[in-house]
Amino acid sequence: MWSSSGKRFTAAEYAAVLAALTMAAAGVKAQAPRSATDEQVRPVFLYQLAQYVTWPGEKATTAEVLRFCIMEDAGLAELLATVVRGKSIQGRPLAVSKVKDSDPLADCHLVFVGLTKKKTLREFLGRWTYPPVLLVGEAEEFAELGGMVNLKVDGGRVSFEINLESTERAGLTVRSQLLRLARIVGPRRSRP
């Protein structure tokens, strides 16, 4: 790679490298994207997550619409609506609605709890009665405080935590493939 001067690349050598890389690029068949912003990943994560969960009782009826309820995050609701348009999960049609924390939420299959203030979040989870609804959040200690799936975007990647005690309380079944990818957390023990 080095020219005879021993120290400098010539323009021709760089052109050769560039050409080689371009040809390499052309020879590769199209694949899925390798990078995305967290804005793009968040709705897709919710869509994917729902595929690994089985709801009990009435909610298991496959004819029923699978409802995603997004709390306090209008942007996410809009993006998710775009993502799920024309898609289904196990043959079920999908619907997205914007909700508030004071709304009745037991009809939802999945609730994204967009509360960020810990105090509000704690109050919300404190009065939650664990109907068969998957609670997803993105806040520090969301899973430990009684939430179910906590999405984390940090260090250039997505990861998530699951609190199995909470999912069991709600009667949800989570597939083992999902558990393999998750960090399992327990409920936070009481503090002095």
Next chain:
Amino acid sequence: MGHVSLTILLPLVLAAQEKDLTSLSLEELLNLEVISVRKGREKLSRTPAAVHVITSLDIRRSGATSLPEALRLAPGIHVARMDGSAWAVGMRGFNNFTSNKLLVMIDGRTIYNPIMSGVIWSHQMIMLEDIERIEVIRGPAGSVWGANAVNGVINVVTKSASATQGSLATVSGGTMDPARVSLRHGGKIGNTLTWRSWLHHEVNGIAQAIEPQPQLGNWHAGRAGFRMDWRSREQDEVEFHGELTALSVDSNIIGYPRPMVVEISRVRGGGAAGFVLGKWTHLNRRGDQSKLQIFGDLQSMDLGVLQLGVRTFDVDLQHSVALSRKHGLLVGGGFRANALETVGNLGLRFEPPNRTYLVSNAFAQYEWQIAPDTVALTLGAKLEGYTLAGTRFQPSARLMWTPTSRQGYWAAVSGAVRAPAHTDYALRYQLGAFQGISLPVTLEISGSEKIRPEGLRAVEAGTRWQLWRKALIEVALYHNSYTRLNDTYQTPFLLDPRSLARFFPVPGGGTPTAPPSIPLFLVNGRDATARGGEIEAHCDVHRRWRLAASYSAAFLSRRLRGGFDGGTTVNVSTYYPKHMAQVRSSWELGSHWSLDAEVFRTGALQREGSTFVGGFTRVDFRLERKLGERTSISLGGQNLLRRWQAEFPQEQIFPGGRIGRSITVGARWER
């Protein structure tokens, strides 16, 4: 109450890609490289300090080709390319080649040079594609980070190996910096271990020499490295990084071989360096976190007139624990050994040439949520002991008030310390000219073992407002009081022309056999006050168009301490513009094109009332075209307004030069 998403402030959603992501399996989704634009923002909105985060997307879209150039994106930071291979990067009133009041770290590893004090940027040409974010903290952070975190901290965080799976190749070339090539590949071993390795080479240009300096040629820097991330299913994460670097760079050095003679000579220089770093993070079920970090670093630098060797060993331990719902504690401690070796010559050397400096520290930071989510108080203190300089205490108190999620106010008082570097204790330098004028005598400049650490007491306050859904304004103000700055040399003689006259040969008398010399010793001779502030605004004008603007002001006044007088002292220079402003525009033109433009205005660089570099405006732009999912090409221009622009004054040993206008083309491919 409501959650206000700050996301909108950050880049543009690429609608075209969303559909494609749904075809990924969950596992593939977790392996994606994710450009985090929200999480950081949310944390930032509750940080009681002046912080700006430069994301990987910002860096890519700015067209910056090196770490110091990327730092131009943050508000309130003065970045000047001095001669092509040297940069001066400073904050809040102080800047020079060795900007010694700024702590810079890459993944927690300090790159502050313990001999020269400051960062030798040409030795830190890391691969920009690996950077996840750069956290720029303006203001002191000594209570956590320790010595030299005086005017600010720059923390470069690289992507985890799991975020860089697959292959990446980028090439670019320009009229200023002729070529850079980066190759990276990441893979996986089993389910828990990911790795990446990279090769990076760059050929950078040099400034236009100011006559009569010899014109220098391009300089080269190459790097090869790896990173591994291991993650247990539950609570442990281990990182292991390593890198080797080599570079060759020539510089023009001003020499003073004899009195009345100034000689600029071209010297060949370069260096080689390597490091290994290991980090272990353990998270227990209660959410308490322990972190252990160990690194070793070897550096050998040839600056042409000086050879420097640094061997560093560092170990740090941190533990954070939630004491209750309202109280949190972070405690830690560390130890560092820097073994320094230098080879100089008669004109420029260190005495003693070799020495090992030890630093040990312990710190604690206590966070009290006085009113949860609304008022938080953070108290911190660090006790740090240094070879020669003794033990120093660096406290801080920070208060954050967030009355609503759209408003935040913070205030802080803190103390910070700059520990003397080897150059402050041991430099021996003969100078035959002063401020560009040859002297009939030689100035014998010496460091001193009596030098004490510099101290800072800072009072800061700031606010953040979200004006409406799409605009955010941040303001930070500071008042810094520095004591015992060691930027003054003192001589037993008076330095005015009449007293110098006694060194001239007396007519009719004998000629001196050797050039007379005047000794100058480094002293903690001055105190200083710096006042100023920064204002920063972001606005999403449209879903595809984002604007960011900032302005900063810094007013520094330095005064001699009691016992020193102007007739027997010489100041070490520092240059900083009183005013700086920048405007950036990021625009998505459909799903395939993006256009970015930046305008920077830098005020005049002055010292003691004289202007050394006049105020100037710099314009950069970058246009990128995506060719499918994996490939993109770009065209960029830097410094468009002037054919040549000096960004920093000539310095005592660095003659400096003018930076050229540049047109750059690049290509990026990943799979």
